[in-house]
Amino acid sequence: MLTDAQHQEIAAARAAEARTRRPTVPALEALLFQPVPVLDHGFLRVIDYMGDDAAIVQAARVSYGAGTKATNEDRGLIRYLMRHRHSTPFEMCEIKYHVKLPIFVARQWIRHRTANVNEYSARYSILDREFYVPAPEHLAAQSASNRQGRGAVLEGAEAAEVLDLLRQDAARNYDHYAAMLNEDAEGNPVDPARQGLARELARMNLTLNTYTQWYWKTDLHNLLGFLSLRADAHAQYEIRVYAEAMLETVRAWVPHAFEAFRDYRMGAVTLSAQMLAVVRRMLAGEAVPAAGSGLSKREWRELMAMLGCDESGSALPGGASPGAESAGAR
Amino acid sequence: MLTDAQHQEIAAARAAEARTRRPTVPALEALLFQPVPVLDHGFLRVIDYMGDDAAIVQAARVSYGAGTKATNEDRGLIRYLMRHRHSTPFEMCEIKYHVKLPIFVARQWIRHRTANVNEYSARYSILDREFYVPAPEHLAAQSASNRQGRGAVLEGAEAAEVLDLLRQDAARNYDHYAAMLNEDAEGNPVDPARQGLARELARMNLTLNTYTQWYWKTDLHNLLGFLSLRADAHAQYEIRVYAEAMLETVRAWVPHAFEAFRDYRMGAVTLSAQMLAVVRRMLAGEAVPAAGSGLSKREWRELMAMLGCDESGSALPGGASPGAESAGAR
Amino acid sequence: MLTDAQHQEIAAARAAEARTRRPTVPALEALLFQPVPVLDHGFLRVIDYMGDDAAIVQAARVSYGAGTKATNEDRGLIRYLMRHRHSTPFEMCEIKYHVKLPIFVARQWIRHRTANVNEYSARYSILDREFYVPAPEHLAAQSASNRQGRGAVLEGAEAAEVLDLLRQDAARNYDHYAAMLNEDAEGNPVDPARQGLARELARMNLTLNTYTQWYWKTDLHNLLGFLSLRADAHAQYEIRVYAEAMLETVRAWVPHAFEAFRDYRMGAVTLSAQMLAVVRRMLAGEAVPAAGSGLSKREWRELMAMLGCDESGSALPGGASPGAESAGAR
Amino acid sequence: MLTDAQHQEIAAARAAEARTRRPTVPALEALLFQPVPVLDHGFLRVIDYMGDDAAIVQAARVSYGAGTKATNEDRGLIRYLMRHRHSTPFEMCEIKYHVKLPIFVARQWIRHRTANVNEYSARYSILDREFYVPAPEHLAAQSASNRQGRGAVLEGAEAAEVLDLLRQDAARNYDHYAAMLNEDAEGNPVDPARQGLARELARMNLTLNTYTQWYWKTDLHNLLGFLSLRADAHAQYEIRVYAEAMLETVRAWVPHAFEAFRDYRMGAVTLSAQMLAVVRRMLAGEAVPAAGSGLSKREWRELMAMLGCDESGSALPGGASPGAESAGAR
Known part of the structure; x- marks a missing residue:
């Protein structure tokens, strides 16, 4: 994965410290530069960051002015912003990763356009003899x-x-x-x-499982958008493991934003107008048949799984529904 | 609003026709160039467009390949794309508006960055003597x-x-x-x-209610993002009326995408992980008290309004809930 | 390259016509849908477009107001805009291509982020048995x-x-x-x-020379940015041939913008502050030695090639300089 | 401009320091949080930053690989990147400003779309009683x-x-x-x-000279794009003074990038294909008349000013040309 020279370079970078007036997050500092192994030869490591939970709050307060001081704690304000999709304050934090990844994963990843990228160029240099083979x-x-x-x-x-x-x-x-x-x-x-x-x-x-590497930098809002798609159960396993490693860096970096993201985005579900109408009828005590629901069969199944009901619309005992794992999946 | 010379120019443009091999939408052609009055001196008019519902399907089919032919009708595929937030095919349609609007509205509007804009410049030219005064x-x-x-x-x-x-x-x-x-x-x-x-x-x-004007061009995906925020009940009235006029142009232009947007975005609601847990308990017959719900008071009120229930969690008769109008609001 | 069924589909699309009020460009209509062969199995074809030279002028005139009417012809205004890098009016035109290209070319191309893309997905579908082998x-x-x-x-x-x-x-x-x-x-x-x-x-x-395909849509300003890099002598041959095919579509579509682009971008050179100082001294009759020029050896060679001089700074006879072909290269 | 409470808050922020493993720039740390007065009631201050000159080099080296080690010093590599418009490594540095500025200036500024912004919202809060009146x-x-x-x-x-x-x-x-x-x-x-x-x-x-304020964050590449337009002699004075204050922060932050920007962008000139042909003929000893130059009158004047010549094409003595100040202007 990394040569000895690279390990020494990382150790040296981790040993060096400087004084700064900037917002600093000790839990992320502890992870800085350290490669997290991903797949058989890949890794992900945080190279730099800007801002913290307080920077989100600071930006929101310039937007919403003195009024937000009434929201007397940062956690509550961050949850409010996440819930109401006020996304711009989350753009005020920035993070930079160094990633080693197979080319076919890089091709999916690069579709997220709102990021800065410098990839190892095989026009200029020779790629390493490393390729992904699934376990x-x-x-x-x-x-x-x-x-x-x-x-x-x-x-x-x-x-x-x-x-x-x-x-x-x-x-x-x-x-x-x-x-x-x-x-x-x-x-x-x-x-x-x-x-x-x-x-x-x-x-x-070269084959598409050859490893490449890049520096990838984005803001927290766009990072969360990436993670909501790529840390999701429907994402391909080989990109999801990178997204999951990134989620852990977000948890260390901006714990309030991470928690709000988990509650209001990753763990949330969206009900269409028609689905909402079905839920209202069920709550009013009506036994709604799939046929008269206005939903397609697939949507009906998805809705029942979300609600912890069997396909006839009856709540499953113990809340352990067959669809529990897919809540929030896209 | 418009001078006589401008009305004549518009009439001439509407009278001229050419032959084209491009996808063409007669319902939108009928609206082309025609100003829709908005506020006291403003207007909105469609100047040009590219693509139609079939262009969305065409792009999705190149992405998802032969497989999507199984989805044997365009409407179903468009609804599937909207429901699962596969946004890139909607980017394949483009529309251009000419808008006259007060400066304070323009300042909100311009925050949507993924668009092309040419605004009348008061560095070069003299603004008209027109300002918005609310009815x-x-x-x-x-x-x-x-x-x-x-x-x-x-x-x-x-x-x-x-x-x-x-x-x-x-x-x-x-x-x-x-x-x-x-x-x-x-x-x-x-x-x-x-x-x-x-x-x-x-x-x-000049005051912020002075009218300015611009050409504003964007793709359908970003337009729908704009409309989901600005045609919403929580948007300021003075921008919402523009968004509502644009919604009508979307309805004429891409009727399937419009319908899917209405069902899965405008009329949809998002339940947080905690809200979903409450709904599941209610459907299992439990009387969930607000206090033990894990929701803040505000979130509890919002949830009950969404569900057509009163604040104690009982379904309101007739489905005519106090919160009905806020479904889908952000 | 294309199956018989695809050829028939294209012929049918080309045969169908509709009436439109939109700006229409007959020279581009003539090319519409028609695949231009590129490399051994690739192609490029225009699928749709919005706007024309007049649309650039229209947008510039809303920005610069009545004043631009003094510029009494469109060509002059377009050249002025290009020369002074007033880029927003060029964003008012949009074009959509269908491209078949090797994956390693697609990986370079996708680095241009300001575009809309739908690529054939090998997650969903099976790629064709076609790969690029250089002539x-x-x-x-x-x-x-x-x-x-x-x-x-x-x-x-x-x-x-x-x-x-x-x-x-x-x-x-x-x-x-x-x-x-x-x-x-x-x-x-x-x-x-x-x-x-x-x-x-x-x-x-699969190997990186396997062909993929996509729909790629962008505005004229970003297209010209793409072409200034990829139709350049320094671009890799395998992407340059696509860029050159696109240049021909731009020439058909917006002839004034094309000509201005050729004169002020493709054929233009940039002199650094230090290079400009050397040129001024040479014009004042001074024999400037490379050593005292303030330029690196490489910059000196580049400058002399631009100016049609040999490495000692003497003008080469007949203007046929060794560096003539690299003017405008980046 | 700032209240006493704000001055105390800034002093407290400046007094606090932490240890970090991140790249740190002492010269920019010295400026951090400190407001630089601009216009009569405005200011600009750096709130946070990410990266330094070495981060540009680090990103370039991942792209261009081992080869760039031959370029054995950072300054030379940064100058090479700037000269050849390899812009992505400059995107790896990020900076965040807090700015107080008149609304009509904000309206120009916001046209630069590739940035993150949180503006004080007059929907939520009450603006201060401060307006710009020119000296x-x-x-x-x-x-x-x-x-x-x-x-x-x-x-x-x-x-x-x-x-x-x-x-x-x-x-x-x-x-x-x-x-x-x-x-x-x-x-x-x-x-x-x-x-x-x-x-x-x-x-x-309110009038357009009322002051507003925002947090504005962007990467170094886009910041330099902003500065090349707004720190230019052709920019409106009231935005140029902000750009000039920002230039000083860039000089402190990334001195090599700043110097390269000054030489290859701010102080550089672009010659069209036709202008280059004129220069070559002049260097070959030809007396080129304006009429036969292929340039418009305005282009001819611009070229002669760039070259330090009078309008007949003769070099002006002492290099003190009438157009010297406009070199690099756009």
């Missing part, structure tokens, strides 16, 4: 019911063959990439009789 | 309960005085602006003995 | 002098071996991808005894 | 030659009248605003018989 327990079959989902884990010979193919193809393609480049570590030709293919061309032979 | 029925007192809200309508002498002040101050300040400029309609000095103040300085004497 | 004349060696550049074309046995590796590795990896998926064209298992790997996982075995 | 030496007449520019300073009676009007109108309108609100400092009615106009309405009576 056997994550080698999932295609879901039969859900086009973008995963089904049961592959087993036996099929699993073994798939893992072999992934490993062999990535390794062979990397080796051919290196051979086409014809460069040693100092940039000199390995075989002086060959010219060496341009890096910007040779890279096309 | 008496919109002359609201400050809300006692809600810091950003309006209370009852002002009455009697106080109302009359306020209207007089607004009218007189705007008119006097405009007249002084014109006097400081010392320019006639051809740009020649009115009083040759005076130099005339620079336009970029003289404008600072 | 022999584009199989360049790594530049010795320029880390990101290309040197001479590979020759003989080395070229043949590289092409073989690229072809074989892409084909083998695709075939393994298909085998791991275990799906036929109808989505049924090829081998009923196997489960089939999830699409979102299997795709990681 | 006599900035009370400029309208430029006769340049529609957006300023001419000579107003003099004598006209100046006195203008200043009186600006002062009286702003003060009267503010007093009427306060009277319509009918609120004392505690929010209680001044006259219990009146209801008080809603704040969101009363504000429309």
Whole structure:
């Protein structure tokens, strides 16, 4: 994952300290620069940050003026802002990560446009010989019911063959990439009789599970938007593990904002106008049949799962509903 | 609002037609260029557009591939996209408005950053002598309960005085602006003995209810984000009327997207993790007291209003709940 | 590149016409929907557009008011706007492309964030068996002098071996991808005894020269920013050919803006404060030595090339300078 | 400008220090929180920052890889990045300001969309009784030659009248605003018989020179874009003074980036393709007449001013050209 030289560089960076007048968060300082391992060769580490829970409150108070002083504690104001989607104060905090991740994950991630990115460039430099191969327990079959989902884990010979193919193809393609480049570590030709293919061309032979890395910087509002999609149960496992590692950094950094996000975004559900009408009728004691609900079958199932009811609309005992885990999922 | 020359220009533009291979929406073509009056001197008109409901579907199908052909009708797919917040296909439609609006409304509006804007510049040109004065029925007192809200309508002498002040101050300040400029309609000095103040300085004497105008262009996704905030009951009346006029243009332009937006965004409600837990307990037959709900008083009131219940948690008869009008409000 | 069914769909779309009140550009209508071949299996086609040269002028005139009527022709105003980097009026035009391109090109392209994108998703669907293999004349060696550049074309046995590796590795990896998926064209298992790997996982075995496709929509200002970087001599050949195809669509669409872009952006050069000082001294008749110029060696060489001088600062005869081709390059 | 309580708050914030592992810039720490007076009642102060010159280099090195280690000093790399408009590494630094500014200046400023803003809201709170009135030496007449520019300073009676009007109108309108609100400092009615106009309405009576304030946060790349337009000689004086105060904070924060910005952006000039052709002919010894240059009269004048030549194309003695001050102006 990291070379010895890199580990020493990180240790040196962690040992150095300076005095600052800026808002400082000791719990995040403790994590600073430290790589959190993700997947088989990836990592995520916080490189820098700006602001804290108090910076959110400070910005909200300039917007809403003296009035917000009545809200006499920061936690309450942050929860109010989150609940009512007053998003601009959350933009006043900024964080920068260094991430090592497979290219196919990077391709999903980069779709979040409101961020600053510097990626390792294979036009200029040579990528490391590292590729993601799923652990056997994550080698999932295609879901039969859900086009973008995963089904049961592959087993036996099929699993073994798939893992072999992934490993062999990535390794062979990397080796051919290196051979086409014809460069040693100092940039000199390995075989002086060959010219060496341009890096910007040779890279096309690499597989999508090759690792890349980047610096990625965003504000807290956009980070929470990223996390609400990517730390969600419907996100692909390979990006979700990065999002979950980031969630822990948010918890250390801005604990009030984190808690409000969990309550009002991650754990929240949205009811359509038609769903709300069904809930009102149920609360008024009516036995609403799926057929007359105005909802599609799929929406009906989703609603009943949210409400902890079985498909006939009866509350399941103990609150342990079959849909409990999907509350808030998107 | 518009000069005779402008009315003639609009009539000429509406009379001209061309042939195109692009997706075309007859219902929106019928509205094209036609100013919709808003407030006392403002208007809104559609100047151009790109795409239609089918363009949303087309983009979704390139993303989700052949699979989406199973979703055998466009309306269903658009509703699915809206419900699951797959926002990028809605970005494939674009619309451009010409708007005349008071400066204090423009200042709220411009906070929506993902749009293209060309505003009439008072550095270069002289603003018209037009200012917004509320109709008496919109002359609201400050809300006692809600810091950003309006209370009852002002009455009697106080109302009359306020209207007089607004009218007189705007008119006097405009007249002084014109006097400081010392320019006639051809740009020649009115009083040759005076130099005339620079336009970029003289404008600072104008009041915030002076009308300005701009071209404003955005994609459908960002437009719906704008409308979900500004066509909402909590938006200031003076911007809400513009948003409502825009909603009608969306209805004509992309009827399926409009309907999905109404059901899944405007008419939808979001329940926090704690609110959802309360609803589940109520549906299981429990009489949940506000005190033990885990909700703040304000959240409890909001939840009961959403659910059509009184503050003790009992369903109100007839579904005609006190909170009905606030469903979907933010 | 395109299936017969797709060709028929395009022909049908091109045959259909409607009447519109919107600004219409016959020269661009003539190109609409028609795929322009790019690279070995890629293409680019215009799907929709909004606005024209007159729309730029219209927006500028609302900004700069009556004053701009003095600029009595559109071409002059557009050139003025381009020259003085008044960019907002160019944002009032919008265009949408459908592009088929290799993944490694898509990864460069997506770095331009101010655009709307819907990409074919390999989570949901199966990619086509198409990959980019350079034509022999584009199989360049790594530049010795320029880390990101290309040197001479590979020759003989080395070229043949590289092409073989690229072809074989892409084909083998695709075939393994298909085998791991275990799906036929109808989505049924090829081998009923196997489960089939999830699409979102299997795709990681593909090489970076596999073709993907997307809808990409942006405004004219951001498009020109893209083209100034990607239609430039320093851009990688494989993205430059797309940019050059787009330039031709811009020429058809907004001829005045295109011409101004060519003169004031593509063909323009920027002189630093220090470079400008050198030029002034040279024009005053001074023989400025590189050493005393305040420029680095590299900047000196760049400046002399721009100016059509040799490295001693003497004008080259006939204006045919060695650096002529790099004017405007970045 | 600031109340005593605010001055004490700032002194307390400046006195507090913490230890951090983050990159820290002592020269900017020294300025932190300290208000820099701008115009008659405005100010600008740095509230927080992230990154330094080394953070730009760090991001560039992840992009351009080991290769950039050859560039063995940070200053050279930063200059290279600025010269070649590699903008993304500059996005890795972030800064947050607290600004008090007249509303008409805020309206120009907010057009820069790539920033995070929280403005004092006159919907929620009551604005201070402060308005900008130009110092006599900035009370400029309208430029006769340049529609957006300023001419000579107003003099004598006209100046006195203008200043009186600006002062009286702003003060009267503010007093009427306060009277319509009918609120004392505690929010209680001044006259219990009146209801008080809603704040969101009363504000429309204020003039555009009333002061507002905001928190404004952006990255270094976008900040430099702002400064290249607003610290320029063509910017309106009242925003330029803010930009100049910001330039000083940039100089303290990232001295290498500042220097590169000054040389390659602020002090640089752009030559169109046609202008470059003229310069080449002049350097080859040709006496190029304006008429045969392919430039418009205005472009010819601009070029000659840039080059330190008179309008016939002859170099002016001593390098003290009439156009020297406009180099780099846009």
